[in-house]
Amino acid sequence: MTAPVHDRGTRVAGNGLDHGYRAVALRLPRVSALLSARSLAICASLVIATVVLGVVSLGLGTYPVPLDEVIGALLGTADDQARMLVVGWRLPRALFAIACGVALAVSGAIFQSLTRNPLGSPDIIGFSSGSYTGAIAVMLLLGSTRYLDIAAGAIVGGVVTAAVVYLLATRNGSVQSFRLIIMGIGVAALLSSLNSALMLSVSVDTAMLAAVWAAGSFNALGHEQLWPMVALLAVMLAALAALAPGLRQLELGDDAARSLGLPANRVRAAAVVLGVALTALVTAAAGPISFVALAAPQIARRLVRGSGLLLVPSAVVGAFTLLASDVLAQRVGMPVGVVTVSLGGAYLAWLLISEFRRRT
Template sequence: MSGTIRLRTAVVSGVLAVVLLLTAVVALCLGTIELTPGEVLAALTGQADPRTEMLVLEWRLPRVAFAVVCGVALAVAGTIFQSLTRNPLGSPDILGFSTGAYTGAIAVMLWFGSTRYTDIALGSLGGGLLTAGVVYLLAYHRGSVQPFRLIIMGIGVAAMLSSLNAALLLFIDVDTAMLAAVWAAGSLNDLGAEQLWPLLGALAVVLVAVAAIASPLTQLELGDDNARALGIPVETIRGAAVVLGVGLTALVTAAVGPIAFVALAAPQIAKRLTRSTGLVLIPSALVGALVLLASDVLAQRAGFPVGVVTVSLGGLYLTWLLASEYRRRA
């Protein structure tokens, strides 16, 4: 593989990485027992007392790592779907894939009585892929998938699945329903290294696959006919992109629950910062990690699950995005 990177993109990525690192240090400092940056750095280098090292390395660092990893996964998924649909509204949240992954996870939790990460991950992946298949078939028209139809069908399927999820919670006992409802809010609480390592391993494999299809996926933005003229297997690449995007969404849903709007906002923020078009994977990943980590810091201070914060901020962003799109087309 080969590629080029613009100077502005490199500078923006560097600045985002520094801001992300500083935000991570702040997140490690905050909590019931507040620490100074010096104490945090001492703990990270193994020069602090055992109590401080346990507080930083065993309790807070896994949470920060989860926020960064999940932010990266959601941002890359959003970048993939916005490229496929050629629309800033194309994201797992809008297309219904996040809702489908949540439905699969609920099915595992409620019908099989399992809360193990592996089982929920498989359920999320199955639900997300099944939803993607339904949306893909409904959007297929005259030999190809129409981006606009993909968004419209995704919104409709997401609404149906939301109703199904609500109905499922009505037919189970109260304790299980409360567990599913709390998990559905999206939270980074009570997560440790034993859940982090499987997520990191799976994410690394998926990101390598995304890098392999990044170039042909960019060519698809020129249109199906132009991509075919360049020798791109259009439906193969599109299908692989859908599977990879759903896989990234399912990994996050299985680990922390459905986190909304990060996949929608991060790619667009990255494009505006870098003034780039097409796939901007690295800046988008850094923005996604920063947005989710900063949202988690706010959530901890306010006492809310991080999903509540991202929904609140994302709703404002979606309103602004729709208004700006309307003004641009008018």
């Protein structure tokens, strides 16, 4: 059950604590939490906006479908042509955009929490490049285009890259966030050269196929690719939910976390593997899609005016952002990866300028 709390900001009913903001106390048999009323309102609004945008997107395309027929197709009352267009072709794409947005945003929130730096995103610190390298190695060297094979290659590539970056960034037994980002940028540049070499080592037709996939697109993805991806995402999110309290303790510092009995290194390693796996899951399905993992957690932080690990707000922001980017990509005739890079590049420039001004 939930108990609303009032009285100038947040006063938890029955204990007399004022937390300085309006909130709702969540009390379940084994779980209790204090949820910001602003965060709940923002998340609910974004969920509604995502659903509305998703329904509208189902009617867009070469053959437009009126909104009433879209709703009829979803309810099973429309004709066969409308059901094929809406449910068979367009619905999987919209669901893929939402699921991939959630995965990327949550992955970005994990790494930004671990590094305590807004630039600590898998895009920036090279983990996405490692997943991309593993995926194209499976495609180009092993000749496999099966989703599970590409996903396995992407996860292995991302985990190996993460291990190398963390090893290079470790000094005196601790990982420094600034060194992590710098080393990650260097490793990402090295992997980019390796990817180019792999492209040059195969036939032109195979390289072109990999290049099209590398643009990042939800084209040609259907129900047969959607449901395995959603099942894997659900498992990873459940594992992350169990790991989230430990991640929040790590934000206090390793010494404080260890004093509370937390195995800091094991929790950090598990979080890195989960974050890489979430990025690899998207890379295997749609190719590399950049900047959602970087931008979504920071946008969520500003919307809810919160701090620390914001998994749910980041997830809903990521879902809406990637779905909106895909709708725009369809209208302009580009892969969604091109749109996110264009918008994300502008956001990254603004973020760097803001961080520079804040530190000077």
